[in-house]
Amino acid sequence: MEASKVIHAIYTDDDVLMSAVKAVKAKRFHIEEIYTPFPVHGLDKAMGLAPTRIAITAFMYGLVGLTVAVTMMNFIMIEDWPQDIGGKPSFSYIENLPSFIPIMFELTVFFAAHLMVITFYLRSRMWPFKEAENPDVRTTDDHFLMEIAVNDNEEELETLLKGTGAVEINLIDKAH
Amino acid sequence: MYKFSNKLKTFSFILMILGALGVGYGFMTSHKSLEDVKLMLSEEASHHGSGHGDSHAVDHNNHPAKASHGHESAHGHEASAHHGDAHAEHVMHQIHNRPWSALYVAAFFFMMIALGVLAFYALQFASQAGWSPVLFRVMEGITAYLLPGALIVLAIALFAGKHIFIWMDPEVVAHDALIQGKSGWLNKTGFAIRGLIFIAGWFAYRHFSRKFTKAQDESDDNKNYIKTFRISAGFLVFFLYSESMMSWDWIMSVDPHWFSTLFGWYVFASMFVSGITVISLITIYLKSKGYLEFVNANHLHDVAKFMFAISIFWTYLWFSQFMLIWYSNIPEEVTYFITRIEDYNITFFGMVVLNFLFPVLMLMNADYKRIPWFIVMTGVVILIGHYLDIFNMIMPATVGDRWFIGIPEIASVLLFAGLFIFVVFTALTKAPLLSKGNPFMKESEDFHY
Numbered sequence: 001m002e003a004s005k006v007i008h009a010i011y012t013d014d015d016v017l018m019s020a021v022k023a024v025k026a027k028r029f030h031i032e033e034i035y036t037p038f039p040v041h042g043l044d045k046a047m048g049l050a051p052t053r054i055a056i057t058a059f060m061y062g063l064v065g066l067t068v069a070v071t072m073m074n075f076i077m078i079e080d081w082p083q084d085i086g087g088k089p090s091f092s093y094i095e096n097l098p099s100f101i102p103i104m105f106e107l108t109v110f111f112a113a114h115l116m117v118i119t120f121y122l123r124s125r126m127w128p129f130k131e132a133e134n135p136d137v138r139t140t141d142d143h144f145l146m147e148i149a150v151n152d153n154e155e156e157l158e159t160l161l162k163g164t165g166a167v168e169i170n171l172i173d174k175a176h
Numbered sequence: 177m178y179k180f181s182n183k184l185k186t187f188s189f190i191l192m193i194l195g196a197l198g199v200g201y202g203f204m205t206s207h208k209s210l211e212d213v214k215l216m217l218s219e220e221a222s223h224h225g226s227g228h229g230d231s232h233a234v235d236h237n238n239h240p241a242k243a244s245h246g247h248e249s250a251h252g253h254e255a256s257a258h259h260g261d262a263h264a265e266h267v268m269h270q271i272h273n274r275p276w277s278a279l280y281v282a283a284f285f286f287m288m289i290a291l292g293v294l295a296f297y298a299l300q301f302a303s304q305a306g307w308s309p310v311l312f313r314v315m316e317g318i319t320a321y322l323l324p325g326a327l328i329v330l331a332i333a334l335f336a337g338k339h340i341f342i343w344m345d346p347e348v349v350a351h352d353a354l355i356q357g358k359s360g361w362l363n364k365t366g367f368a369i370r371g372l373i374f375i376a377g378w379f380a381y382r383h384f385s386r387k388f389t390k391a392q393d394e395s396d397d398n399k400n401y402i403k404t405f406r407i408s409a410g411f412l413v414f415f416l417y418s419e420s421m422m423s424w425d426w427i428m429s430v431d432p433h434w435f436s437t438l439f440g441w442y443v444f445a446s447m448f449v450s451g452i453t454v455i456s457l458i459t460i461y462l463k464s465k466g467y468l469e470f471v472n473a474n475h476l477h478d479v480a481k482f483m484f485a486i487s488i489f490w491t492y493l494w495f496s497q498f499m500l501i502w503y504s505n506i507p508e509e510v511t512y513f514i515t516r517i518e519d520y521n522i523t524f525f526g527m528v529v530l531n532f533l534f535p536v537l538m539l540m541n542a543d544y545k546r547i548p549w550f551i552v553m554t555g556v557v558i559l560i561g562h563y564l565d566i567f568n569m570i571m572p573a574t575v576g577d578r579w580f581i582g583i584p585e586i587a588s589v590l591l592f593a594g595l596f597i598f599v600v601f602t603a604l605t606k607a608p609l610l611s612k613g614n615p616f617m618k619e620s621e622d623f624h625y
Binding site: 042055059086087088098099101102 | 495498499502503504505540542624
């Protein structure tokens, strides 16, 4: 269950944020979420998030793209309207394979890239006209925000966070 | 400081002795006279039934059509009078060429590893890479083989002469208008001079970069580092030109009628990926012996990423060269691939599996790039694949369909592998394994993925 009270600690540097995350994790506090203006390298590992599975989906999307390319070209170029490719009228997919390889490659990449981005958006619950979830607009500019659950230990947390270089610490009552 | 263990030293000597014996055996058994070859051919014909003999004759009739094939066109001219004799003579030449070609392929393969590593090393300096300085001494050790290796390649090429390079045979050139037209470039003197210029340029860079990085260890400013940075950038320019011309001279000219405009790039991709693979193999070996304590899985991960990426790059170039020639189907171009697909089917397509499919599937997963035995396994396959790549570049022109990977080929690999191990590991003992003066060393040691 989500805690009803959270602390928002705001940082202005990604390196300071990284060491703060390590310090907070070392004290076994629960970090709910971190909002950053850009991806911070290694943050997911420092937070202890589970590794992403998007690479696996990308591989599968690539296979789908490859299959689409092969099926499509086999139908268009060989079955439906047999083509004389490069002066070699063999009308066989495998014998004309070299001329199909660039398209097989392109569609593999096309499917993997586009479907991966769409998957990422859906998984992150982002779609057109969606209202922004970040609690502070400055996290879209040059500030980093760490959200930590509070369970009657705000004083201990505040001293810890001040020591890690937070420029601002706010206690927020989350209204659900 | 690294100490060359006696075990490894003995191992390298055993390789060299076994290799030398095998190479000697290859030369002894290849001394077949025309009579022997005729006997052999008739035996082969009776073994395979009469049909095979016929197909040989038919095949020979077709040779002028595939005229760009150096040896065959040469013998095609003489063939009109005595078909059987000419064919036997042709086969005899191919049998004589085999030990030379085997020696040349192996010598080139190990030279190319050292040259690829030298280019990689220069690239690390020129781009001021922060992850790689912990591996610089390993790379410097490998590039120590470049000078002896390249001189050996050049010596074999000049010594073998017409056994590898048909255009070095004045008899052939006299009957071949196309080679005559190219004789301004393809002549023995020019070949030797160009070769020596390439080698001198490569060696000069290797010598001075090594000298400066060693001096950098002792100094307290970055002057030597800046000098290395400058000569690295200059070397890369020289390298791209010299490597491209070297690949025309030392490889492409074995088929003097045929040419490909991206051949230099293609050979470069092969040497680059082989060199990077050897860096990772030697690093893993040294680490297993308790050296290189500052190298960790993050550095291996980056080297493995290069193995993965350059394997794909190699495939891209291999396919670009193949597809354009296949598609346009111009006789003097396409004969190159017809020979390879008809007579070398297994090595030609097999190497695509070894050099592309295998590394792509094995090294795709990020976690696998950090597991030493996984990198070793993939690396060995990549090296075998790129040996076959060089094999496919040379052999079809020199031995035709009389090829086999037997004692001459394997012994040549052993001979140069032994020499390579001896030279490289001797060079590794000459300097501390950490080039501590490099200004990026702290970044490299703390590097994490």
